[in-house]
Amino acid sequence: MIYREEDFLQLSGLQHFAFCRRQWALIHIEQQWRENLRTVEGDLLHRRAHDEQARERRGDILILRGLSVASAALGISGKCDVVEFRADPGGISLRGEEGLWVPFPVEYKRGSPKPHRADELQLCAQAMCLEEMLCCTVSEGAIFYSETRRRTSVSFSRELREQVKAMLEEMHQLYRRGYTPKVRRSRSCNACSLKELCLPALMKENDVNAYLRQAMEVEP
Structure with a gap:
């Protein structure tokens, strides 16, 4: 399937979706957002990484920041x-640059490596966009975590x-329907910036409508 540009979803939403489908829907469908310390720190980290005026050359590595990417096959943009372009005889040519190059995407994240694969999925989607745009193969990338100050290598396997x-x-289907999934409460809810909007404690009731009716009853 090829998506029209007006139907593209935000690439960054994949990380939200992998973390919590309800969080993604609240942000990307219902347009709700609240800041907390984690989101502010993450935003500052990305602002530094997205300095589009910065174009570095370190030996055989050309570094571009804030590179816009998109995929009509996936229906995303971001x-x-x-993106580090590394000199490689098996790479591709770049406008204004001599030689051949292989893209190596690097995503910056606050904190440390997580038990789930949300960050890896977002990075893999970036690689798939680069492959479609540049007609090349991107086999690996890395995630830099601010807490550990180290990179975690990511291999873009077939499974990923x-x-x-x-x-x-699934995201496109939910977006077209305008549907916000019900909450699935977990330990992660406590760290979520949207927990006051999501109300996971309330939504754990088996029958929310009955709960609300009971809460709104006026005592005689």
């Missing part, structure tokens, strides 16, 4: 924090790519 495709297909 920006890469950093299929998971990206499946999640994006």
Whole structure:
């Protein structure tokens, strides 16, 4: 399937969706957002990474920041924090640059590596966009975590790519329906910036309508 540009979803939403489908819908469908310390720190980190005026050359590595990417096959668009183009005889040519180059996307995240794969999925989607735009193969990238000050290497396996495709297909379906999934309460809810909007404690009731009716009853 090829998506029209007006139907593209935000690439960054894949990370939200992988973390919590309800959080993604609240942000991307209902347009709700609240800041907390984690989101502010993450925003500052990405602002530094997205300095589009910065174009560095370090030996055989060309570094571009805030590179816009998109994929009609996936129906997404967004920006890469950093893409390192590494000199490689098996790479592609770049306008204004001599030689051949292989893209290596790098995503900047606050904190440390997480137990889920949300960050890896977002990075893999960036790589798939680069492949479509540049007609090349991007086999690996890295995530830089601010807490550990280290990179975590990510291999874009077939399994990871299929998971990206499946999640994006589900995201498009939910977006077209304008549907916000019900909450699935977990430990992650406490760290979510939207917990006061999501109300996970309230939504755990088996029958929310009955709960609301009971809460609104006026005692005689």
